[in-house]
Amino acid sequence: MGMENETGRIRMDSSSDTDEDDVGLAQRYKTIVELTVDGFWYIDEYGNILDVNTRYCSMTGYSYNEVISSPIWDIEADMNRSQVIYQIDRTKKLGKALFETHHFKKDGSLIDLEVSATYIDYGTPGLLCFLRDITDRKELEQKLQESERSKTVLLSNLHGMAYRCDYDRDWTMRFVSEGCYELTGYQTEDLLGNRLISFNDIIEPGYRDKIWNKWAEVLSRKETFQAEYRILTASGEVKWVWEQGKGIFDDKGNVIALEGFITDVTRQKTIEEELRESERLFRTTLYSIGDAVITTDIHGNLKQMNLIAEELTGWGEKEASGKQLEDILVIINENTREPVDIPIREVLRVGEVVGLANHILLISRNGMEIPVADSASPIINEDDEVIGVVLVFRDQTEERAAREAIAESEARFRLLVESAPEAIFVQTDWRFAYLNPKTLKLLGAASPAQLLGKNVIDHFDTRSQDTVKELIHGLKGDKQDVHLVEETFIRLDGSSFVAEVAVVPINYGGADSVLVFFRDITERKEAEEAIIKAKMASDIANRSKSEFLANTSHELRTPLSSIIGFSDLLIEGTMGELNEKQKRYVTTINKSGNLLLNLINNILDLSQIEFGEMDLECVKFDIVDAINDVHSMISILSSRKNISIDMDIDLPQRMVVADNEKIKEILYNLLDNALKFTPDGGRITIRAIQKDTGFIQLSVSDTGIGIPKDDINKIFEPFYQSDGSTTRRYSGTGLGLTIIKKFVKMHGGNIWVKSEPGKGSAFFFTIPVLTDCTER
Ligand code: ADP
Numbered sequence: 001m002g003m004e005n006e007t008g009r010i011r012m013d014s015s016s017d018t019d020e021d022d023v024g025l026a027q028r029y030k031t032i033v034e035l036t037v038d039g040f041w042y043i044d045e046y047g048n049i050l051d052v053n054t055r056y057c058s059m060t061g062y063s064y065n066e067v068i069s070s071p072i073w074d075i076e077a078d079m080n081r082s083q084v085i086y087q088i089d090r091t092k093k094l095g096k097a098l099f100e101t102h103h104f105k106k107d108g109s110l111i112d113l114e115v116s117a118t119y120i121d122y123g124t125p126g127l128l129c130f131l132r133d134i135t136d137r138k139e140l141e142q143k144l145q146e147s148e149r150s151k152t153v154l155l156s157n158l159h160g161m162a163y164r165c166d167y168d169r170d171w172t173m174r175f176v177s178e179g180c181y182e183l184t185g186y187q188t189e190d191l192l193g194n195r196l197i198s199f200n201d202i203i204e205p206g207y208r209d210k211i212w213n214k215w216a217e218v219l220s221r222k223e224t225f226q227a228e229y230r231i232l233t234a235s236g237e238v239k240w241v242w243e244q245g246k247g248i249f250d251d252k253g254n255v256i257a258l259e260g261f262i263t264d265v266t267r268q269k270t271i272e273e274e275l276r277e278s279e280r281l282f283r284t285t286l287y288s289i290g291d292a293v294i295t296t297d298i299h300g301n302l303k304q305m306n307l308i309a310e311e312l313t314g315w316g317e318k319e320a321s322g323k324q325l326e327d328i329l330v331i332i333n334e335n336t337r338e339p340v341d342i343p344i345r346e347v348l349r350v351g352e353v354v355g356l357a358n359h360i361l362l363i364s365r366n367g368m369e370i371p372v373a374d375s376a377s378p379i380i381n382e383d384d385e386v387i388g389v390v391l392v393f394r395d396q397t398e399e400r401a402a403r404e405a406i407a408e409s410e411a412r413f414r415l416l417v418e419s420a421p422e423a424i425f426v427q428t429d430w431r432f433a434y435l436n437p438k439t440l441k442l443l444g445a446a447s448p449a450q451l452l453g454k455n456v457i458d459h460f461d462t463r464s465q466d467t468v469k470e471l472i473h474g475l476k477g478d479k480q481d482v483h484l485v486e487e488t489f490i491r492l493d494g495s496s497f498v499a500e501v502a503v504v505p506i507n508y509g510g511a512d513s514v515l516v517f518f519r520d521i522t523e524r525k526e527a528e529e530a531i532i533k534a535k536m537a538s539d540i541a542n543r544s545k546s547e548f549l550a551n552t553s554h555e556l557r558t559p560l561s562s563i564i565g566f567s568d569l570l571i572e573g574t575m576g577e578l579n580e581k582q583k584r585y586v587t588t589i590n591k592s593g594n595l596l597l598n599l600i601n602n603i604l605d606l607s608q609i610e611f612g613e614m615d616l617e618c619v620k621f622d623i624v625d626a627i628n629d630v631h632s633m634i635s636i637l638s639s640r641k642n643i644s645i646d647m648d649i650d651l652p653q654r655m656v657v658a659d660n661e662k663i664k665e666i667l668y669n670l671l672d673n674a675l676k677f678t679p680d681g682g683r684i685t686i687r688a689i690q691k692d693t694g695f696i697q698l699s700v701s702d703t704g705i706g707i708p709k710d711d712i713n714k715i716f717e718p719f720y721q722s723d724g725s726t727t728r729r730y731s732g733t734g735l736g737l738t739i740i741k742k743f744v745k746m747h748g749g750n751i752w753v754k755s756e757p758g759k760g761s762a763f764f765f766t767i768p769v770l771t772d773c774t775e776r
Helices: 020-035 054-060 081-094 135-157 179-184 205-220 266-288 307-313 344-350 397-419 437-443 462-473 522-572 580-611 623-640 660-676 724-729 736-747
Strands: 039-044 049-052 096-104 110-120 126-133 160-165 173-176 225-232 238-249 255-264 292-297 302-305 330-333 360-363 369-380 386-395 423-428 431-435 483-490 496-508 511-520 618-622 644-650 655-659 683-690 695-702 751-756 760-768
Touching (some): 039 054, 081 096, 081 110, 081 126, 205 225, 238 266, 292 369, 307 386, 344 369, 386 397, 423 496, 431 437, 437 511, 496 522, 522 580, 580 736, 618 623, 623 683, 655 660, 655 760, 660 695, 660 736, 660 760
Antiparallel strands (some): 039 126, 160 173, 160 255, 225 238, 238 255, 292 386, 360 369, 369 386, 423 431, 423 511, 483 496, 683 695, 695 760
């Protein structure tokens, strides 16, 4: 600061020529200057610093000597030399000046100064300047401005409306921020002073009283008002808003205004509602799910568990909540009985679903052991971060029992099939999928490998292939029927055999398949063929026998007619009287001839029946008439033996359709036998009754000799006569019953006998009221 020193009178330290008064004055001046709290300079009209006080030095960091005699613009930051001179001149003219400026401090930083300058024209003319450090004040002002600006920025950027309103039922607005329009759809002017609408009218009616009451309560306690309510916007939209405000009070505690902020929370409300909804849904799902479910937080602490989880673990959700999952869910390996880790740590780390080990037992709180199967999945938030684990597990007791039962029944089934005497195989997609040992044997395979996977159809004779295909195609859908066919199989060596095949649709290893049973019936076939051959041979033999008999009978009847006819003439005596002896012999010839004729007729009938040449000739007739006819035919014979024939007829319906002649023949035969085997003076009864079944039952009972028990079943056989001795006594052929039984059968009826030796016999037969004659 080497500057020219124009010494001022008040420079006491350097002036040696001052008088006593001056010294006193200077002293006083110095004291004042040093005592003032402000900084101080004394500069001459040219801007040179003549004096500074200690305060200024401490404000700026300079020492006295560093400053003295320097021109002021060396330390002045805002003004250059000419500006300083201008300012000095200005002050000289006005006498005083107050201005703000900046000075450089010694460290180069700036200091804000408020300068109060006074011009003096005595001594060395110049400016006496008092300086105030206004850095703090400036900063404060700066901050204030800043805060005002940011408040405006804030208010205009906030999604919501700041307000100041009167404490009245209208909530008369005195100030509303720009957000008003966005929030309510009304312009700020519309709301101010209730010009178009009052804020109260915007509030949904249901909330108006509540808000009024709440404000009253809050104001009485000078607390902050907070509420959520709904408003109706200008467009009629309903919005959820959140308000926070407070009362402004005067000195006496009266409310002079309310100030606060209202913001749209519709979105949050909707989200909250959705969240609540989804939580409700989640809880409902969680608690109604059939499996046990436990959720944990990120640390593996239990958060929720459903009823089933409670049952299985023996823990209640409340007491378990917050506990480490491992303390609640204790699981061990079923075989080793070692504890098994619940893989929640792994899930939390990997963030993927992890299944638990197999064969695990859950040890419930009361020590029960429950087989379980389960899995653990991560719970992931919107940002794909794992925030917990959900563990799902299931009591497997029943499932396992079922599985074991299935395994057992499968084993049983397999054993059965393996040891079955029948050949059994399964075919899937026309290929052998399973073969039992018997199948291997029949098809000539040493091991299943020779046939498994091979085409099934190839093992059928070409003539059988289509039938088998059709049979198997036809299976689709009807699982009930078992189809039986006889087909020719081809063995591995190319030879063939006939088998009876049954196919049943099954599901084998998840695939639609066919279970095939078959049996080699070669032997049976051979046996059947042998039987058929034998039958044919016997049929032929029978046929020729009958043919022979028929022919023979015919040939016999002609000469027999002569024998009977001529012997009749001789007995009648037309050819001249015979003596007793001659008469006896001719009578014998006649009797024997008749017997022979009878026999031949019977044989002829029988052979005709056997031959199938005898048909029913059905007519509609009155059965009682037929009975009467036979009765009168036989009556001469019966009266000769003094045997009475009674009739007991109880028929509501007398008309029948049948072969009239044959029915009469049946009856005649039975009556003839009854007469034959009943001693003189005996009694015969003919009965006819109606059966419910559409049959008429006729019977001929006698009081004759009866039939021994052993013979009862044989008398209907051809040529059977009960007793050799009676045969001679009672002439007959032993064919009568055989023939009439055939007649009864031809009608579809039945014949049987009840008899007691010595007491009598009763023969019964039935015929239909309406015989179906077309069938025979
Ligand atoms: P036959 O021509 O010998 O009578 P049948 O076939 O009519 O031949 O009868 C066979 C046998 O049944 C008779 O020989 C007789 O022994 C016995 N028989 C049939 N009817 C009677 C009856 N009413 N009483 C006792 N025995 C009878």
